[in-house]
Amino acid sequence: MKVAIVGTGYVGLVTGACLAEIGHEVLCIDNNEEKIKILKSGKMPIYEPGLDELVEKNVKAKRLKFSTDIKEGVKAAELLFVAVSTPPLPDGSADLCYVEAVSKEIAENMTDYRIVVSKSTVPVETGMWIKRTIEKYAPKGVEYDVASNPEFLREGKAISDFLNPDRIVIGVESDRARKKMLELYSPLKDRTHILVTNIESAELIKHASNSFLALKISYINAVANVCEKTKADIKEVALGMGFDKRIGKDFLEAGAGFGGSCFPKDLSAFIKIAERLGYDFKLLKEVQDINRKQADLIVQKVKDNFMTLNGKTIAVLGLAFKPDTDDMRNAPSIDIIKKLIQEGARIRAYDPVATENAKHAIGQEGSVLYHSDMYSAVKGAEAILILTDWGEFKEMDFDRLKKELGAKLTIIDGRNMFEPAQMKELGINYIGIGR
Ligand code: NAD
Ligand code: UGA
Numbered sequence: 001m002k003v004a005i006v007g008t009g010y011v012g013l014v015t016g017a018c019l020a021e022i023g024h025e026v027l028c029i030d031n032n033e034e035k036i037k038i039l040k041s042g043k044m045p046i047y048e049p050g051l052d053e054l055v056e057k058n059v060k061a062k063r064l065k066f067s068t069d070i071k072e073g074v075k076a077a078e079l080l081f082v083a084v085s086t087p088p089l090p091d092g093s094a095d096l097c098y099v100e101a102v103s104k105e106i107a108e109n110m111t112d113y114r115i116v117v118s119k120s121t122v123p124v125e126t127g128m129w130i131k132r133t134i135e136k137y138a139p140k141g142v143e144y145d146v147a148s149n150p151e152f153l154r155e156g157k158a159i160s161d162f163l164n165p166d167r168i169v170i171g172v173e174s175d176r177a178r179k180k181m182l183e184l185y186s187p188l189k190d191r192t193h194i195l196v197t198n199i200e201s202a203e204l205i206k207h208a209s210n211s212f213l214a215l216k217i218s219y220i221n222a223v224a225n226v227c228e229k230t231k232a233d234i235k236e237v238a239l240g241m242g243f244d245k246r247i248g249k250d251f252l253e254a255g256a257g258f259g260g261s262c263f264p265k266d267l268s269a270f271i272k273i274a275e276r277l278g279y280d281f282k283l284l285k286e287v288q289d290i291n292r293k294q295a296d297l298i299v300q301k302v303k304d305n306f307m308t309l310n311g312k313t314i315a316v317l318g319l320a321f322k323p324d325t326d327d328m329r330n331a332p333s334i335d336i337i338k339k340l341i342q343e344g345a346r347i348r349a350y351d352p353v354a355t356e357n358a359k360h361a362i363g364q365e366g367s368v369l370y371h372s373d374m375y376s377a378v379k380g381a382e383a384i385l386i387l388t389d390w391g392e393f394k395e396m397d398f399d400r401l402k403k404e405l406g407a408k409l410t411i412i413d414g415r416n417m418f419e420p421a422q423m424k425e426l427g428i429n430y431i432g433i434g435r
Contacts (some may be wrong), residue, residue, distance in 0.1 A: 001024050001078070001183060002024070002079070003016075003026045003027070003080075003081065003184070004026070004027045004029060004073030004074065004076060004077035004079070004081070004431055005019075005028050005029065005073075005081040005083050005125045005380050006070055006080065006081065006082055006102045007029075007030060007081075007083035007098070007102070008028040008029065008035060008045075009083065009084075009085060010046060010048070010155060010158065010261075010327075011083045011113070011119060011151050011153070011281075011378060012028060012081070012083035012084075012119070013045075013046065013051065014048065014159060014162055015083060015151065015162065016079065017051060017054045017055050017058055017418060018054070018163055019184070019257075020058035020061070020063035020165070021057075021058055021163070022055060022188065023063070023187060024063065025062050025063055025077075026058075026065070027065050027066070027067055028066050029067050029068065029069065029072070029073045031064075031068060032068075033068055034139045034322055036067065036068050042056065042059075044338070047086070047286075047325060047326040047353050048155065048159070049157075049324055050159050050289075059207050065220045070102065070106060070109060071105075073108045074110055074114065075109070076113075078113065078114060078134075078180070079115050079181075079184060080114055080115065080117065081119045081149070082099055082102050082103065082118050082119060082120055082130075083120055084098035084099060084102055085261075086098070086099060086253050086265075086326075087265065088265045088269065092268030092271065092272050093119050093123070093268070093272035093273070093276075094121075094122060094123050094273075096123075096129070097191035099126065100279075101294070103130045103134055104114060104133055104136075104137050106134070107136070107137035107144075108137050108138070110138050110142045110144060111142065112142065113142070113143040113176075114144050115144065115177050115180055116130060116144060116145070117146075117181070118130060118146075118149070119147070119150070121148055121150060121151070121206050121207070121210070121262065122148075122203055122206075123166075123203065123269055123270075123272075123273035124200050124204045124273060124277075125200060127147075127148050127203060129208070134407065136187075139200055143214075145174050145176060145177035146161070146177075146199065147170070147181055148169075148170075148197065148199045148202035148237065149168070149169065149202070150169055150205060151182065151206075152165060152167070152169075152206075152209065153165075155260070155261075155324075155325040156322060156323060156324030156325045157324070159351075163188065164192070165192050166192065166193070167194070168188065168193070168194045168195070169197065169202045169206070170194065170195070170199060170202065171196075171198055171199035171202025171203060172196065172198075173198060173199055178196055181196075182194065182196070185387075197305075199251075205265055206266075206381075207269065207270040207273070209268075210262060210267070211266065211267050211284055211287070213263070214258055214263045214266075214267050214284075214287050214291070215283070215284070216252060216253055217243045217250040217253075217257070217291070218287040218288075218289040218290035218291050218353075219289070220234065220251075220253065220254045220284070221254050221257060221290055221433075221434075223237060223255035223434070224433050224434025224435065225240075225297070226434075227432055227435070228433075228435075233420075233434070233435050234416070234433065234434030235416060235435065238253070238254070239254040243384070253415070253416065254416060254433045254434045255294070255414050255433050256290075256294055256295070256332040256387050256414035256433075257291040257294035257295065257332050257417065258332075258345070259305075259322070259330040259331045259332045260321040260322065261327060261330065262330075264288075264291075264330045265294070265330075267284055267287060267288055268288070271288075278302070280431070286341045294332070294337070295332055295339065298332075298336050298412070298414050298433075299336060299340060299343070300386075301412050302314060302383060302385055303343065304431075305383055305431075306382070306383075307410070308344070308426065309340065309343040309344055309345045310343065310344030310345075311346070312345050312346070312383070312384055313346045313348060313380060313406070314340055314345050314346070314347055314348070314379035314380035314381060314382065314383050314384075315348045315349075315377045315378040315383070315384045315385070315405075316336075316337060316347055316348070316385050316389025317350055317374055317378075317384060317385070317386045317387070317390075317393055318333065318386055318387045318390050318393065318415070319333045319349060319351035319355070319358040319362070319387065319388060320353065320354035320357075320358075322339075323388055323391065324390075326354040326356070327357070327360040328354055328357040328358050328403050330353075330358075331387075332387060333349075333358070333362070333387045333388070334361050336385075336414075337349070337362055338362070338364065341364055341367045341368070342426075345367075346367055346368075347364075347367060347368040347369070348369050348377045349370050349371065350374045350376075350378060351370055351388065351390075352390055352392060355370050358370070374392070374396065375397075375400060375404055378401055379404045379405075380404075380405075380406040381404075381405055381412070382406055383410040383411070383412060384405070384411045385411075385412045385414060386410070386413045386415055388415065389415035398426055398428065409427070409428045409429065410431070411428055411429070411430050412429075412431045413432045414433065415433075416433055416434075417430045417435065418432070418435050420432055
């Protein structure tokens with residue numbers, strides 16, 4: 001099938017490459033000329049494991065192309081995906097200006113039946129607004145459908161998540177659109193559940209799912225706080241809870257809290273749309289609050305090691321909001337590092353891939369020194385703070401660290417990567433979360 005995707009960011013590019021991989025002809029469109037230039041030159045504008053090979057393969061096979069022109073996409077493809085960002089407005093609600101602009105431009109260029117599919121994460125009833133926008137700007141008599149097809153991929157695992165999803169959700173209101181969407185995903189139908197709903201349910205499934213996952217994380221962080229007051233160990237508690245299939249073992253890792261481009265913004269957007277519809281979603285406000293307080297908790301754990309933090313050097317290992325990505329959007333490291341600096345600490349930071357983005361996100365020139373490997377970052381520091389559970393940290397050479405550090409090796413592990421008993425045996429002052 002011929003598909004055009006407007007918005008070639010994390011989601012648009014992964015969707016484009018994966019749809020090409022399962023046999024479709026895809027045009028990825030973006031109004032960021034620089035991004036399209038990079039892609040046309042065979043390079044990647046983002047870091048996502050395996051994406052460069054997949055893009056290269058499908059470009060070579062002529063199933064994947066890039067453009068800055070929406071008109072070209074509307075002309076070529078019957079299925080038009082909208083995968084632009086939906087960032088938060090100052091009050092927390094989703095800014096739909098990009099979705100609106102793209103819907104308008106698609107509508108203005110339509111001459112024949114088209115299906116406009118929202119892949120962006122949007123508040124419930126956005127589909128209705130996309131429809132109204134198209135109605136307003138499309139030439140008279142041109143037929144169209146609107147659909148919702150929320151995306152559930154995770155950064156760092158985006159390709160396997162897209163190609164082997166737990167479910168595909170399709171929100172439609174016509175049989176014609178339903179058939180086309182099912183045809184699009186038919187190569188994946190034997191590996192997953194395909195759920196067809198109305199547009200509103202599909203939109204809500206996305207916000208409700210992300211918020212539930214965020215709730216699970218805040219819940220386990222709250223339980224970890226209780227564990228710290230007793231001899232209970234959150235790792236054992238989470239394991240014991242997770243064996244219950246109704247609870248499930250995933251997303252029960254206590255730590256520095258959730259960040260990223262989605263959970264924080266989607267939680268706020270869900271709270272706001274609920275408020276607009278007349279429901280006060282207090283439960284989710286508490287989820288946000290617990291997450292905010294995790295940053296304070298980590299800072300306190302660092303502070304507890306010193307008479308005063310003023311003038312102390314802390315090595316921060318891991319800056320990205322999670323491993324296997326260079327994404328710094330809402331990374332817990334930003335808030336935590338800023339708070340440590342406010343207390344007078346100096347930071348030596350290391351991340352395997354997110355350093356360049358971190359420089360922009362954290363700023364604080366002078367107070368943060370960035371290093372290209374973990375051992376140079378810890379040189380002369382008085383404590384190590386782990387904020388992202390990058391695989392390479394698992395392999396750290398503790399003897400070497402002991403030599404590099406300017407004091408007894410202290411590790412504040414914001415991601416519970418190590419076992420306290422083992423650390424004790426190695427003579428390391430180890431502080432985890434809820435352990
Ligand atoms: P992104 O910022 O990486 O990409 C969005 C792209 O849209 C940018 O390249 C931007 O230049 C482009 N764009 C904006 N306006 C445009 C216009 N008028 N014409 C053409 N291109 C335009 O965002 P993202 O992370 O890919 O997220 C996109 C949507 O998908 C959001 O709603 C997000 O919540 C949702 N989502 C993201 C993820 C994720 O892991 N990043 C996962 C699931 C869902
Ligand atoms: C999340 C969802 O997992 C995806 O299904 C969804 O498509 C995406 O948001 C989105 O809508 O954009 P992502 O943000 O890439 O994906 O990352 P996650 O793996 O979900 O992690 C989010 C944050 O939660 C990270 O900061 C991570 O460190 C934290 N986390 C995760 C925990 O603190 N504990 C856990 O047990 C799991």
